[in-house]
Amino acid sequence: MHRGGSLHAAHLAYETWGNLNARADNALLILTGLSPSAHAASSPEDPSPGWWEAMIGPGKAIDSNRYFIICVNSLGSCKGSTGAASINPGTGKPYQLDYPELCLEDIAVSAHELVRHLGISRLRALVGPSMGGMSSLAFAVLYPGMAPNLVLISTAPHSLPFATAIRSLQRECIRRDPRWLDGRYAADAWPEQGFRLARKLGMVTYRSAHEWRGRFGRKRVSEPARGAFEREFEVEAYLDAHADRFVGSFDPNCYLYLSRAMDWFDLADHGGDVDNALGQMQVKRALVIGVPSDILFPIEQQREIAEGLRSAGAVVDFFALPSIQGHDSFLVDFERFAPPVADFLGCL
Amino acid sequence: MHRGGSLHAAHLAYETWGNLNARADNALLILTGLSPSAHAASSPEDPSPGWWEAMIGPGKAIDSNRYFIICVNSLGSCKGSTGAASINPGTGKPYQLDYPELCLEDIAVSAHELVRHLGISRLRALVGPSMGGMSSLAFAVLYPGMAPNLVLISTAPHSLPFATAIRSLQRECIRRDPRWLDGRYAADAWPEQGFRLARKLGMVTYRSAHEWRGRFGRKRVSEPARGAFEREFEVEAYLDAHADRFVGSFDPNCYLYLSRAMDWFDLADHGGDVDNALGQMQVKRALVIGVPSDILFPIEQQREIAEGLRSAGAVVDFFALPSIQGHDSFLVDFERFAPPVADFLGCL
Numbered sequence: 001m002h003r004g005g006s007l008h009a010a011h012l013a014y015e016t017w018g019n020l021n022a023r024a025d026n027a028l029l030i031l032t033g034l035s036p037s038a039h040a041a042s043s044p045e046d047p048s049p050g051w052w053e054a055m056i057g058p059g060k061a062i063d064s065n066r067y068f069i070i071c072v073n074s075l076g077s078c079k080g081s082t083g084a085a086s087i088n089p090g091t092g093k094p095y096q097l098d099y100p101e102l103c104l105e106d107i108a109v110s111a112h113e114l115v116r117h118l119g120i121s122r123l124r125a126l127v128g129p130s131m132g133g134m135s136s137l138a139f140a141v142l143y144p145g146m147a148p149n150l151v152l153i154s155t156a157p158h159s160l161p162f163a164t165a166i167r168s169l170q171r172e173c174i175r176r177d178p179r180w181l182d183g184r185y186a187a188d189a190w191p192e193q194g195f196r197l198a199r200k201l202g203m204v205t206y207r208s209a210h211e212w213r214g215r216f217g218r219k220r221v222s223e224p225a226r227g228a229f230e231r232e233f234e235v236e237a238y239l240d241a242h243a244d245r246f247v248g249s250f251d252p253n254c255y256l257y258l259s260r261a262m263d264w265f266d267l268a269d270h271g272g273d274v275d276n277a278l279g280q281m282q283v284k285r286a287l288v289i290g291v292p293s294d295i296l297f298p299i300e301q302q303r304e305i306a307e308g309l310r311s312a313g314a315v316v317d318f319f320a321l322p323s324i325q326g327h328d329s330f331l332v333d334f335e336r337f338a339p340p341v342a343d344f345l346g347c348l
Numbered sequence: 349m350h351r352g353g354s355l356h357a358a359h360l361a362y363e364t365w366g367n368l369n370a371r372a373d374n375a376l377l378i379l380t381g382l383s384p385s386a387h388a389a390s391s392p393e394d395p396s397p398g399w400w401e402a403m404i405g406p407g408k409a410i411d412s413n414r415y416f417i418i419c420v421n422s423l424g425s426c427k428g429s430t431g432a433a434s435i436n437p438g439t440g441k442p443y444q445l446d447y448p449e450l451c452l453e454d455i456a457v458s459a460h461e462l463v464r465h466l467g468i469s470r471l472r473a474l475v476g477p478s479m480g481g482m483s484s485l486a487f488a489v490l491y492p493g494m495a496p497n498l499v500l501i502s503t504a505p506h507s508l509p510f511a512t513a514i515r516s517l518q519r520e521c522i523r524r525d526p527r528w529l530d531g532r533y534a535a536d537a538w539p540e541q542g543f544r545l546a547r548k549l550g551m552v553t554y555r556s557a558h559e560w561r562g563r564f565g566r567k568r569v570s571e572p573a574r575g576a577f578e579r580e581f582e583v584e585a586y587l588d589a590h591a592d593r594f595v596g597s598f599d600p601n602c603y604l605y606l607s608r609a610m611d612w613f614d615l616a617d618h619g620g621d622v623d624n625a626l627g628q629m630q631v632k633r634a635l636v637i638g639v640p641s642d643i644l645f646p647i648e649q650q651r652e653i654a655e656g657l658r659s660a661g662a663v664v665d666f667f668a669l670p671s672i673q674g675h676d677s678f679l680v681d682f683e684r685f686a687p688p689v690a691d692f693l694g695c696l
Contacts, residue, residue, distance in 0.1 A: 097576055158566060159566075160557060160560070160561050160565075160566075161557070161560040161561060161563075161564040161565065161566075161581065161582075161583035162552070162557035162560055162561075164566075164581050164583055164584070165548075165552050165560070165583050165584070165587060166552060168579065168581070168583075168584045168587070169545065169548055169549055169552065169587075171577045172545060172548075173521070173545060175575075175576075175577060175578075176525075176541045176542070176545065177524075178526055182576065183576065193524045194524070197517065197520060197521060197524065197545075200513075200517055200520075201517055201549070204510070204513050204514060204517070209508060209509070209510035209643065209646065212508070212509040212510055212513070213508050213509060213510075215509075216509040217508075217509065218506060218507075218508075218509075218512075218614060227523075228445055228523075228530065228531065228604075229519045229523055229604050229608055230523075231516065232611075233509065233512050233516070233611065234509075235509035235512055235513050235516075236512070236513070236516045239513060239516070239517075256576075256577050260577055263580075263581065266566060295557065295643070298557065
């Protein structure tokens with residue numbers, strides 16, 4: 001592991017769409033945000049819709065007729081890859097906080113092992129939204145020339161203090177839950193209240209105030225909660241609904257590990273500063289997209305990446321899309337996101 | 349009380365600076381944000397610096413040589429005025445959640461009683477920053493003509509869903525603390541961890557990402573906390589320091605009451621819509637100030653107030669100041685805030 005320690009007999013969950021060609025030169029790797037699984041799109045084996053269903057498939061922006069598409073569940077997550085909730089083969093019990101310190105570099109290194117295991121010596125394209133974009137930057141700087149074409153979406157070379165403050169509070173919400181027990185909670189006694197708070201705080205930063213103003217305004221719920229100071233407004237019910245969906249489907253310790261890895265990551269650690277690191281990647285073409293309504297990964301950070309890659313000699317397309325859904329726009333505003341991705345990948 | 353119930357033998361804490369003239373027509377009332385006391389500036393009786401020390405005093409922007417300045421601790425607070433932490437004379441114990449439902453209208457009505465008690469039938473000016481601006485709007489609409497000159501700073505006619513979401517999460521942080529006990533905590537066993545989280549989340553929205561980027565960047569603390577997932581970055585230490593100062597000096601139940609009152613308040617309840625309400629106030633002149641870096645009370649809301657008052661026939665000065673400190677700018681960026689306030693109050 002990047003900061004020391006090791007994992008034995010670790011697993012990586014991944015899914016693929018399309019076919020690897022004979023020269024093994026049409027592979028496209030997707031690294032994900034903090035919470036998604038490898039199930040980015042439906043397939044004959046699993047026909048349920050994936051988290052990027054609108055973007056991936058035959059004839060879609062990420063075209064499985066053209067590319068052999070791989071999506072990997074990040075190392076440290078809990079959707080099939082080995083994370084803090086997995087069984088430690090050394091003890092027969094879940095790792096919990098015995099899991100080694102996790103970095104985005106570890107996610108990149110493990111994804112690279114997967115790619116090599118699939119017989120691919122060079123990716124045609126590497127696609128990373130959000131945390132997946134940070135992991136992609138780690139991949140590109142650790143394996144220069146391995147990913148000559150990058151698609152970086154709503155991401156950053158490192159976290160700025162506003163984002164770190166939000167994530168720190170999310171982690172504290174989990175840690176302060178009396179049921180967290182320094183990570184030693186039982187499978188049937190999760191620190192649910194703290195995790196709900198963490199998820200709700202996340203949602204506040206994933207969307208935008210502008211979107212919510214139009215969507216919720218000052219609307220009240222039809223049946224207010226009965227307890228003192230409990231929910232009355234629709235925006236509160238919306239946050240509750242998101243917490244309902246997330247809690248129970250993601251492990252709180254895994255969340256802590258991945259969240260901290262995002263705050264730790266700094267592309268500048270690989271080469272002294274961000275521009276030097278970008279210059280080492282041997283990137284030929286890049287598509288960098290962001291939205292100005294994103295408060296978690298502000299558009300200036302995508303601009304910084306685009307300009308750094310351009311200075312390093314890459315041909316870079318940069319788009320600041322006017323989506324109003326904030327950081328989550330790439331998960332919902334396909335009308336705006338699909339065309340530039342399709343154009344870029346169609347010309348490689 | 350505005351929503352029913354009543355308080356008996358309630359107190360209001362207030363401080364004054366300067367002298368009321370013979371015609372009692374030089375009074376200026378300040379209504380405060382959520383947490384400040386009535387001690388807005390030092391005085392012979394209390395020489396400690398007040399929370400708006402740079403703004404109030406002889407020759408300052410709010411000039412005590414010219415005005416008889418009154419600052420009142422909001423009803424429902426815990427700085428001398430009767431709130432949930434006060435003793436209920438009916439039981440001899442703290443009200444806690446037996447305190448009646450509190451609205452900003454109650455803060456306005458009680459402040460009006462104070463003004464009348466001081467022999468003042470009409471204010472020369474009413475000054476309200478943040479929640480105090482919302483309370484001032486309540487005052488102005490409940491007592492038309494009583495406050496012909498308004499100074500409204502970083503405030504709003506009602507909360508938008510982003511601000512409500514943040515406040516809802518702050519309240520939930522307090523409510524979920526196992527020591528909250530439905531408000532029946534003992535004086536020596538406050539729900540401190542939940543209240544710390546609430547305060548930290550507040551600070552994230554009181555300042556701006558831009559300010560923090562320059563101030564903290566990715567700086568680490570010299571001595572990281574030892575526990576797993578605890579603080580490492582300076583921005584985390586900054587939030588801890590703010591929580592240290594606040595917790596122990598403000599009552600969590602009072603915080604809940606005031607926070608909910610802000611979300612409940614809607615100027616549009618007084619006249620059908622915001623513009624009608626603004627039109628009823630009989631305001632002659634107004635100064636409306638905001639900062640574009642404020643994410644809690646966005647500048648559009650101050651613009652809405654300014655335009656509404658202008659449509660109602662008032663002479664309105666509107667300033668969008670380029671302060672980078674977000675909502676809290678009026679508490680720190682006096683170089684920008686003092687001149688327009690001094691100009692406005694100097695000409696009344």
